[in-house]
Amino acid sequence: MQxxxxxxxxxxxxxxxxxxxxxxxxxxxxxxxxxMVTTLVxxxxxxxxxxxREIAGGVLWIAALLAALLGLEFMYRADHADGTLExxxxxxxxxxxxxxxxxxxxxxxxxxxxxxxxPLLAISLGxxxxxxxxxxxxxxxxxxxxxxxxxxGAALTLGLRRGSVLLSLLVxxxxxxxxxxxxxxxDMAIHGEVARGPLLLLGAMFVLSLTLSPLAVSAAxxxxxx
Amino acid sequence: MLRGVSLDVAAGQxxxxxxxxxxxxxxxxRVLAGLLTAxxxxxxxxxxxxxxxxxxxxxxxxxxxxxDGLKAxxxxxxxxxxxxxxxxxxxxxxxxxxxxxxxxxxCRELPARVxxxxxxxxxxxxxxxxxxxxxxxxxxxxxxxxxVGVQELSGVIAxxxxxxxxxxxxxxxxxxxxxxxxxxxxxx
Numbered sequence: 001m002q003x004x005x006x007x008x009x010x011x012x013x014x015x016x017x018x019x020x021x022x023x024x025x026x027x028x029x030x031x032x033x034x035x036m037v038t039t040l041v042x043x044x045x046x047x048x049x050x051x052x053r054e055i056a057g058g059v060l061w062i063a064a065l066l067a068a069l070l071g072l073e074f075m076y077r078a079d080h081a082d083g084t085l086e087x088x089x090x091x092x093x094x095x096x097x098x099x100x101x102x103x104x105x106x107x108x109x110x111x112x113x114x115x116x117x118x119p120l121l122a123i124s125l126g127x128x129x130x131x132x133x134x135x136x137x138x139x140x141x142x143x144x145x146x147x148x149x150x151x152x153g154a155a156l157t158l159g160l161r162r163g164s165v166l167l168s169l170l171v172x173x174x175x176x177x178x179x180x181x182x183x184x185x186x187d188m189a190i191h192g193e194v195a196r197g198p199l200l201l202l203g204a205m206f207v208l209s210l211t212l213s214p215l216a217v218s219a220a221x222x223x224x225x226x
Numbered sequence: 227m228l229r230g231v232s233l234d235v236a237a238g239q240x241x242x243x244x245x246x247x248x249x250x251x252x253x254x255x256r257v258l259a260g261l262l263t264a265x266x267x268x269x270x271x272x273x274x275x276x277x278x279x280x281x282x283x284x285x286x287x288x289x290x291x292x293x294d295g296l297k298a299x300x301x302x303x304x305x306x307x308x309x310x311x312x313x314x315x316x317x318x319x320x321x322x323x324x325x326x327x328x329x330x331x332x333c334r335e336l337p338a339r340v341x342x343x344x345x346x347x348x349x350x351x352x353x354x355x356x357x358x359x360x361x362x363x364x365x366x367x368x369x370x371x372x373x374v375g376v377q378e379l380s381g382v383i384a385x386x387x388x389x390x391x392x393x394x395x396x397x398x399x400x401x402x403x404x405x406x407x408x409x410x411x412x413x414x
Contacts, residue, residue, distance in 0.1 A: 001314055002285060008312050015300075015308045022299045083293030084309070090259060091312040092285025098312075225261045 008093045009101040016105035026074055030067040031113045037063035038121040049126035056125040057186030060135065061142070064114050065179055068143045071110040072150035072171065073157075073164045075102070080158050080224065089225065095218035103151050103213065111143030131189035134199065138182040141202040142175075148209040149174045155220035178205055227253055233411050235392045237360070240383065240406055243396040245413030251396040252292065254413065255365050258394060259289045271361075285313065288359040290367055294350035298339035302330055302349050305338055310356040324352040329378065343370040351379055355386075362386060362393040368401070380404060 003011075020027055041059050042052055079085040088098060118139050119132045127135065153170040157163035185198035228250045235241050243251050256262040258269055260276050260283060269276045276283040296305045303321055310316045325334050328348040333341060338349065347370050354362055362383070368376050383393055384404045395401055401408060 003312060003314055007315070011308060011311050015297075018304075019297060019299055078297075081293075082297060083291055083295035084297060086261060086289070086291055086293070087295040087309055088312070089261065090284045090287065090289050092281050093312060094281060225256075226263070 002092065005093060005097055008091070009097055012088075012098050012101040013105045013108075016102055017108060020105070020109035026071060027109050027113060030070050030110050031117055033070060034063050034067040034114050035117065035121060037066070038125065041125070053126040053128075053190060056122060056127045057135075057183045057190060059125065060118060060122060060127075060186065061139070061179055061183040064118065064139055064143065065146065065175060067114055068111055068146045069150070069168060069171065071106070072146075072154050073167050075106055075151055075154040076158055076221070076224075077154070085221065086225065089221065095221065096214040099151065099214040099217045099221070100210075103147050103210075103217075106151070107144055107147040111140070111147055114143055115139045127186075127190055130192070131186065134189035134195045135186050137199060138185045138195075138202055141199070141206045142178045142182045145178045145202070145206045145209045146171070146175050148206075148213040152213055152216045152220065155217045155224065158221070158224040178202060181205070228257075228413070231411075231413065235361070235394055237390045237392055238387055239392050240387055240401070240403055240408045241392075241394045242400055242408045242410045243394060243413065244398070244400070244410055249413045251413060252365055255289075255363050255394065255396050256291075259287060259363050260284065261289075286359055287361040287363055288354040288357040290350055290354050290362075290364045292365055294346045295353070296338045296346060296349060299337055301335050301337055302341070303334045305349060306353055306356060309353050313357050313359075316356060320356060324356050325349075327355065327378075327382070328352045329375070344372060344375060347371055348375060348379075351382065355382060360391050362391065362395075364393060364395045366397055367395060368397060368399070 038059060046052065076085060079088065089095060115136050118135055122132060122135050150171050153167045156170065157167045160166060181198040181201045185195040185202065188195040188198065231254060233241060243254055245251050253262065257264050260269065260280055271283050271286070295309065300308060302325060306321045306324065307316060322334065325331055328351055330345060330348055330352065333345060338346065341349065347367070351367065354364070367379060371379060380401060380403050384406055387393060387403070387406050400410065
């Protein structure tokens with residue numbers, strides 16, 4: 001009897017999370033980076049809350065995007081090095097679905113913590129509490145999109161030396177639309193406007209990248225074995 | 227790299243892939259497992275090319291490569307429940323039996339990173355046993371094993387073949403599998 005697909009996906013998700021928590025520095029690093037950058041901004045620019053509020057959307061989004069980028073290269077590297085990737089390819093389960101599970105686990109360990117700490121950092125930059133909901137939603141969709149796009153980059157640069165430089169070059173341009181609409185949504189919310197438009201566009205980008213990325217990643221992972 | 231290689235494996239057969247270093251033993255095994263695509267020719271399983279339904283072919287084979295396919299931060303038991311669990315539902319009792327069989331009963335809660343190279347190989351072999359796949363593709367399975375380990379592993383392979391399984395083994399020394407003769411494919 002074969003393991004059902006949902007069981008296999010749950011196993012991959014749980015396994016990756018357990019491993020991430022056993023190497024907790026990989027979870028802590030993006031959060032520390034995100035916190036450092038946003039707390040340094042008032043020191044470098046101006047402690048005036050009114051001025052900070054004007055740039056808060058952009059600052060929070062740039063810091064979160066770069067912080068989420070930090071963890072991307074670890075996505076498949078260890079699996080490739082220890083041979084478990086080989087075993088996953090030969091597990092007899094549809095690879096694209098297992099890849100989707102791994103992307104979800106990666107987002108839970110690297111994107112979700114950023115979303116959860118973002119309200120605290122936003123308040124320190126003078127963002128009104130009405131805008132926090134839009135901020136968290138936009139960051140959740142944005143980091144999700146980045147995990148999905150980043151998985152393609154991580155799979156394509158597997159086995160390359162200095163792959164991490166190439167990974168940033170591959171993924172950042174693709175993530176630019178998310179940055180533009182995400183920062184715009186937060187900015188609109190800060191000024192009391194309805195941010196529905198940019199949020200819907202972000203949602204569409206998230207759905208598109210989540211649907212197409214597993215197919216691209218599984219093809220790239222098979223190539224990485226050759 | 228490889229040219230004009232042809233081999234058949236039937237149920238109850240052991241094929242030994244021999245040849246000097248760098249001649250392409252691992253490449254051949256990876257082609258057989260479907261991890262590499264041959265430039266010309268192909269691999270058929272039960273009369274059909276493996277590419278027609280790769281996932282169902284993969285479900286019938288257990289592959290042991292150069293790397294053991296173990297997570298350093300998982301314990302021996304977790305490694306087996308994770309890797310084997312992807313293929314078929316596996317119980318804790320089955321895992322404990324397999325670990326006892328390969329002589330790792332005392333190490334089941336230890337993380338794989340503290341185990342020796344030989345113990346890694348034994349753990350990887352326990353995974354191959356537990357997958358209950360009819361075709362075993364083993365790349366240098368005896369590496370790092372001590373004398374007793376080699377004998378135990380040979381016994382495990384013999385039992386697999388007794389039960390109607392097949393094994394393709396790449397090794398420098400001809401494997402001495404109890405009760406069974408070994409067909410040799412020499413790549414040199």
